[in-house]
Amino acid sequence: MNVVTLCLGILALGDASGYEIKKRFDGPLRRIQEPSFGSIYPALNRLTREGLVTCTVQAQDKRPDKKVYSITAEGRAHLKAELQKSLPGPDKVHSDFLVTMLFQEMLSPAFVAAAVDERIAFYRDLMTTLDCPAGQQSAAKDFVCGYGVAVCRAAIDYLEAYRRDLPAPEPAADPAAGQKERGVLVNPQAMEI
């Protein structure tokens, strides 16, 4: 799934500017895909060239001009065809966490424990983000969010069970576990290489 198709899909759900498309992927959707401006703007220009979307410049008060894109009938047809071309291929997970855990035998137990703690905290946080929109959203978004919640819960349960079996509870590593995203507040050098 490339950025061009993704932008076309977002525009099928409603008009938006490049900046707004980017913002949509700052929410829970960022877990699935997180395109940058450097790929979104060229994608929108290409879609416009191909007649799949139209662009209207909107002057704004005390804000820069905005280029609002709308999907055309051809764009809608193209998206349908693109999505139904074949059944979606298998997901790619691309997990640095799992790779790290695969090599955990050569890492310090404190680091492994901190990584697991951080991951539990991360998924707990993600689950609350995903869980709030119940019913009021579109059925499609509910499905995708629900899928995320189900997978999160399973991951948390599994990680918590594993955490209990871990040798050292290591209270010194806990500050790292509370961090959002990928903070580097805890110096890994400090915890026994």
Add this chain to the structure above:
Amino acid sequence: MNVVTLCLGILALGDASGYEIKKRFDGPLRRIQEPSFGSIYPALNRLTREGLVTCTVQAQDKRPDKKVYSITAEGRAHLKAELQKSLPGPDKVHSDFLVTMLFQEMLSPAFVAAAVDERIAFYRDLMTTLDCPAGQQSAAKDFVCGYGVAVCRAAIDYLEAYRRDLPAPEPAADPAAGQKERGVLVNPQAMEI
């Protein structure tokens, strides 16, 4: 996590040739990462240049020569440092399935049902692949496989519950659901665009 670090990690688990490294990612690990020859061979050459691995050419009977790589002490130290540099960042899911489902409102119900069926079959198959190695493997691999199984099970449960609520059971779409990976046996054009 780039291919270079990944190769170094595999070599930390035991000597291997480029071809053998590739084969390791044909198994269940392929869900996490699936590097190609075009990235593995240059990676091994770079690791050799940097002194992180050594290479010995092994002549074989009735088979082409094999270049077996071994990790050096510096390589091991480098890998440790690389993995413990910072806590692993959040996973990237990259799911064409979820994107497709996000736009399901504009797709034919038959296609959506077929996609869900295929995904259930896929995860069932994956779970059996992941589930078999219990205990005999390394603890690290057990953890990673167990994680995969837990997530698979949650996904299957969620998808099956969703499938039951789906309007049309559509028996014509079932052949697609039985396919492995991403077969194109069923012509999507045939099922009402």
Add this chain to the structure above:
DNA sequence: TCTCGCATGTAACGTGTTACATGATTCC
């Protein structure tokens, strides 16, 4: 003042895939 948010865009760069090139052996 200085940073942040809004808003668009380009160019360089990194990284990985696909396709090609080569060649013996084994299985159907």
Add this chain to the structure above:
DNA sequence: GGAATCATGTAACACGTTACATGCGAGA
């Protein structure tokens, strides 16, 4: 006879990210 497996490697290509360029307004 043809495909598949073993085995390594390179070059072209696709795709996306990062950094840079620009500029105004609002709030700390």
